[in-house]
Amino acid sequence: MNQQRRSLLKYSAVFGLMASAGLISVAQAEEWNKAAFEGKSLDDVFKSLGTSSPDKSAAVTLNAPDIAENGAVVPVGISSTLKAEQMAILVEKNPSTLAAQFFLPAGTEAFVTTRIKMGQTSNVYALVKADGKWSMALKEIKVTLGGCGG
Amino acid sequence: MSDPMRVRATEKDGIVDVKILMKHDMESGQRKDASGKVIPAWFINMLNVKANGKDVFNAQFGSAVSKDPFLNFKYKGAKGDKLVVNWIDTKGDKRTDEATVS
Numbered sequence: 001m002n003q004q005r006r007s008l009l010k011y012s013a014v015f016g017l018m019a020s021a022g023l024i025s026v027a028q029a030e031e032w033n034k035a036a037f038e039g040k041s042l043d044d045v046f047k048s049l050g051t052s053s054p055d056k057s058a059a060v061t062l063n064a065p066d067i068a069e070n071g072a073v074v075p076v077g078i079s080s081t082l083k084a085e086q087m088a089i090l091v092e093k094n095p096s097t098l099a100a101q102f103f104l105p106a107g108t109e110a111f112v113t114t115r116i117k118m119g120q121t122s123n124v125y126a127l128v129k130a131d132g133k134w135s136m137a138l139k140e141i142k143v144t145l146g147g148c149g150g
Numbered sequence: 151m152s153d154p155m156r157v158r159a160t161e162k163d164g165i166v167d168v169k170i171l172m173k174h175d176m177e178s179g180q181r182k183d184a185s186g187k188v189i190p191a192w193f194i195n196m197l198n199v200k201a202n203g204k205d206v207f208n209a210q211f212g213s214a215v216s217k218d219p220f221l222n223f224k225y226k227g228a229k230g231d232k233l234v235v236n237w238i239d240t241k242g243d244k245r246t247d248e249a250t251v252s
Binding site: 037116 | 178204205213
C-alpha cells in the first residue's frame with residue numbers, strides 16, 4: 001500500500017519537473033487562456049472572457065440536440081448573423097465550464113461545429129463576440145449517459 | 151507520434167467549407183483507470199488553420215472537447231487554397247497536416 005503511494009508521489013513529481021523544465025512549452029501556456037478554461041462556473045468564465053453577463057440574442061443560434069444519448073460525444077454548433085470575432089461554448093455543469101473558444105479573423109464565417117463531452121444534463125451556452133460585445137444563446141441538453149466519469 | 155488528421159475542404163460560391171477530424175484521446179483528467187488512479191488530463195488545447203499562409207481559424211480547447219475532435223467552419227476562399235492545420239496538446243506534442251481546397 002505504502003509502496004504504491006510512493007510511486008504515485010514520484011509520478012506527480014516527474015510531471016511537475018516536466019512542466020518546469022519547459023517540456024510543456026511556456027509560450028503555449030501563455031497563449032492558451034488557462035484562467036478561462038479552469039473556470040468552474042459561468043461567472044468565472046464570463047469574467048475571464050471580459051464580460052459580466054452576455055445578453056441573450058436571437059442573432060446567435062446554438063445548434064444542438066435536445067437529448068444526447070452519449071454524453072461523450074455531443075454535437076454542438078454555433079452560427080450567427082453577427083460579424084463574429086470570437087465564439088465560445090460553455091457547459092454549465094461540467095467540471096470546467098468552458099469547452100472551447102474560437103477566434104475568427106475577418107473573412108471567416110460566423111459558423112462553427114464541434115463535438116463536446118457533457119458529464120450530465122446541463123444548460124449549454126453559445127457565446128458570440130461581435131463589435132467587442134458578447135451575446136449568447138442557451139439550451140438545455142439532456143444527457144442519458146455521462147461522458148466525464150470512468 | 152500522433153496520427154494524421156483528416157482534412158476535407160470544398161469550395162462553393164466563394165465559401166470554403168472545412169472539416170477537420172483530429173486523432174487524439176483528449177483525456178479530461180476526470181477518468182480513472184482500472185486501479186482507481188486518476189488518468190492525468192492530456193488534450194489538444196490549441197489549433198490554428200492557415201489558408202495560403204494567412205490565419206483563417208484559431209481554436210482553444212478545454213478538456214470537454216470529445217475524443218478525436220471534430221471541427222467544421224467556413225471562410226471566404228477559393229479552389230486551390232493551400233490549408234495548413236496545426237495543433238498542440240497540453241504535453242507540447244504537435245501535429246501539422248496540409249490539404250488543398252477542392
